[in-house]
Amino acid sequence: MISTKEKNKSPKDSMTLLPCFYFVELPIVASSIVSLYFLELTDLFKPAKVGFQCYDRTLSMPYVETNEELIPLLMLLSLAFAAPAASIMLGEGVLYCLQSRLWGRAGGAGGAEGSINAGGCNFNSFLRRTVRFVGVHVFGLCATALVTDVIQLATGYHAPFFLTVCKPNYTLLGTSCEANPYITQDICSGHDTHAILSARKTFPSQHATLSAFAAVYVSPASAASPRSRSTAATPWTSTPASSSAPASRPTWPATRWATSRPRPRRSRRPPRLPRTRCGCWPSGATTPCTSRTSR
Numbered sequence: 303m304i305s306t307k308e309k310n311k312s313p314k315d316s317m318t319l320l321p322c323f324y325f326v327e328l329p330i331v332a333s334s335i336v337s338l339y340f341l342e343l344t345d346l347f348k349p350a351k352v353g354f355q356c357y358d359r360t361l362s363m364p365y366v367e368t369n370e371e372l373i374p375l376l377m378l379l380s381l382a383f384a385a386p387a388a389s390i391m392l393g394e395g396v397l398y399c400l401q402s403r404l405w406g407r408a409g410g411a412g413g414a415e416g417s418i419n420a421g422g423c424n425f426n427s428f429l430r431r432t433v434r435f436v437g438v439h440v441f442g443l444c445a446t447a448l449v450t451d452v453i454q455l456a457t458g459y460h461a462p463f464f465l466t467v468c469k470p471n472y473t474l475l476g477t478s479c480e481a482n483p484y485i486t487q488d489i490c491s492g493h494d495t496h497a498i499l500s501a502r503k504t505f506p507s508q509h510a511t512l513s514a515f516a517a518v519y520v521s522p523a524s525a526a527s528p529r530s531r532s533t534a535a536t537p538w539t540s541t542p543a544s545s546s547a548p549a550s551r552p553t554w555p556a557t558r559w560a561t562s563r564p565r566p567r568r569s570r571r572p573p574r575l576p577r578t579r580c581g582c583w584p585s586g587a588t589t590p591c592t593s594r595t596s597r
Contacts, residue, residue, distance in 0.1 A: 313417035313424055320421045327437060334444035341451040345495070349502040350458035353486040354465070356472065356479035363462040365497065378509055382516040383443060389520065390435045398428040439519055446515045450508050459505035467497040 340346050354361060368375060417426045468490040472479060475489065492498055 313419040316418045316420045319418060331441050334441060334448060338444055338447050345499060347455055349455045351488060352458045352460060353484050354460060356483050356485060358465060361460055361462060361465045363466065365463040365466045373509060378512060382512040386439060386516050386520045387436050391432050394428055394432050442515055442519055443512060446511050450506055450511045453506060454503035457505050458502050461501040461504040464501040467492050467494055467501050
């Protein structure tokens, strides 16, 4: 005979776990990464060209190389992806071990989520929840970066070092800057095309959007732990089979009776009978003491 504990530990079969992962989730993440590659690392999509003022000092700041930035790209990826993914995996691992050990000692049927058997492989709750949270985190980062790149290409806002890398040739205008101070033509003579392209894509900031998404996603994900299956968490609980009360009859928790007050009974007064003039009350007499009653 198989005990109840062993039955609860037996994995469940799933026919949609692997097909959903291979044909729905994985293609979506892969297409997002490929789109991000063409938007970020190639010149296939050009940003909108916005005009600027001649000799604008706000756009003539010194240019800083990518590897010399205060927060370079490698540090940004580490803070926005590696650190949240590692913290999620660590938290899920600790939670899975604690639940398995505590509920294993108690001998109950609750605890960690049960395993799922799909395609001949056994996937426990730790693996499924880790892949779920980390996969959603990666997709969210890619989607945030895609939306940021599209907005940057649509706005074409200039970076503070735009004129430094652009090196505009004002002689190509045919007129002086005094006569036409606002320039809309492309008169850049700089040789670093990648720097010029990145100088036209600065709003909104890629660092700000990715960092904000990582911070917003990690805070709810860290709190999304499985709820306890104890009966005290529900307002209505069924009486166990070992109890003397029937199992189908719902009972309130003890706190309900401790906090509730008994409803006072309302006393019902007997109907008021008419009083006679002689001062007597008619009580079953067939002949009243007087025929006229006082109102």
